[in-house]
Amino acid sequence: MEDPGKFLAVMRQTAPLVHNITNYVAMNVMANVLLAAGASPAMIHAREEAAEFAGLAQALTVNIGTLSPPWVQAMEEAAAAAVAAGRPWVLDPVAVGATGYRREVGARLVARAPTVIRGNASEILALAGAQTAGKGADATDAVAMAHAAARDLARRSGAVVAVTGAVDFVTDGRQSAEVANGHAMMPRVTALGCALTGVVGAFCVGQEPFAATVAALAFYGLAGEEAGAVAAGPGSFQVAFLDALAALTAEALTSRARIVCA
Ligand SMILES: Nc1ncnc2c1ncn2[C@@H]1O[C@H](COP(=O)(O)OP(=O)(O)OP(=O)(O)O)[C@@H](O)[C@H]1O
Numbered sequence: 001m002e003d004p005g006k007f008l009a010v011m012r013q014t015a016p017l018v019h020n021i022t023n024y025v026a027m028n029v030m031a032n033v034l035l036a037a038g039a040s041p042a043m044i045h046a047r048e049e050a051a052e053f054a055g056l057a058q059a060l061t062v063n064i065g066t067l068s069p070p071w072v073q074a075m076e077e078a079a080a081a082a083v084a085a086g087r088p089w090v091l092d093p094v095a096v097g098a099t100g101y102r103r104e105v106g107a108r109l110v111a112r113a114p115t116v117i118r119g120n121a122s123e124i125l126a127l128a129g130a131q132t133a134g135k136g137a138d139a140t141d142a143v144a145m146a147h148a149a150a151r152d153l154a155r156r157s158g159a160v161v162a163v164t165g166a167v168d169f170v171t172d173g174r175q176s177a178e179v180a181n182g183h184a185m186m187p188r189v190t191a192l193g194c195a196l197t198g199v200v201g202a203f204c205v206g207q208e209p210f211a212a213t214v215a216a217l218a219f220y221g222l223a224g225e226e227a228g229a230v231a232a233g234p235g236s237f238q239v240a241f242l243d244a245l246a247a248l249t250a251e252a253l254t255s256r257a258r259i260v261c262a
């Protein structure tokens with residue numbers, strides 16, 4: 001596996017402009033996470049400008065958390081513009097198994113050739129068409145239950161697929177890796193997964209998507225470990241997490257990343 005610290009150093013050097021069409025819950029959290037990590041966020045979802053902006057930004061992320069038809073039009077047009085401009089785009093299929101509308105939109109977005117798909121185990125299982133116990137935005141399936149579905153989805157879509165949870169799993173359908181960094185407090189703060197999707201987009205700018213995604217997950221999990229060591233609960237965790245994202249060095253990431261080929 002390549003040196004994860006190098007991917008963090010390149011991301012900070014680039015300070016990429018990341019265009020995010022994300023949900024109302026995540027907007028502020030995600031923008032602050034991207035700034036702390038070293039990227040430049042813009043949250044833009046109007047159909048009248050989404051495609052134009054996606055052509056200017058260095059990466060696009062699309063999150064269906066609080067979707068509605070005008071947003072979905074903006075998502076599809078922005079994804080098409082990112083693909084046309086040769087920019088990476090990352091799909092976050094929040095609660096995709098919950099309703100028929102989400103399943104339909106999820107399938108339409110997968111067909112738009114995302115560079116990376118990042119979700120929890122329940123979301124990746126649902127997107128791959130497998131059985132899932134998931135109901136809302138929180139995972140109710142273990143990551144290991146979604147390994148085969150993730151490989152299948154990666155081969156079928158051409159995307160790198162990242163399944164996050166206690167031990168994250170990343171695959172492009174040929175090579176796979178597990179990332180064991182993280183903290184149990186992370187799923188108790190809303191939208192940290194959504195915000196991670198933005199960080200994955202930032203790492204993918206000018207870098208190979210499989211290795212960049214693995215590095216982004218290790219970086220994020222390690223910041224979670226740092227925050228968990230000082231936080232009294234989910235509230236102070238959120239503050240400490242932003243500080244940890246900003247403070248983490250490339251050297252610390254390289255020495256403390258827990259990545260294994262799977
Ligand atoms: N039990 C856990 N232990 C350690 N790290 C975890 C655990 N659960 C999640 N994480 C980490 O939390 C981060 C967010 O992943 P998670 O799977 O919770 O996203 P999500 O379900 O999409 O979240 P949300 O929908 O709230 O945005 C990842 O870095 C992941 O590794």
Ligand SMILES: Cc1ncsc1CCO
Pocket residue numbers: 023025026065066094137190191194
């Ligand atoms: C809680 C919630 N509901 C819709 S989107 C979202 C953010 C976490 O996915």
Ligand SMILES: [Mg+2]
Pocket residue numbers: 092094095119120137193194
């Ligand atoms: Mg999520």
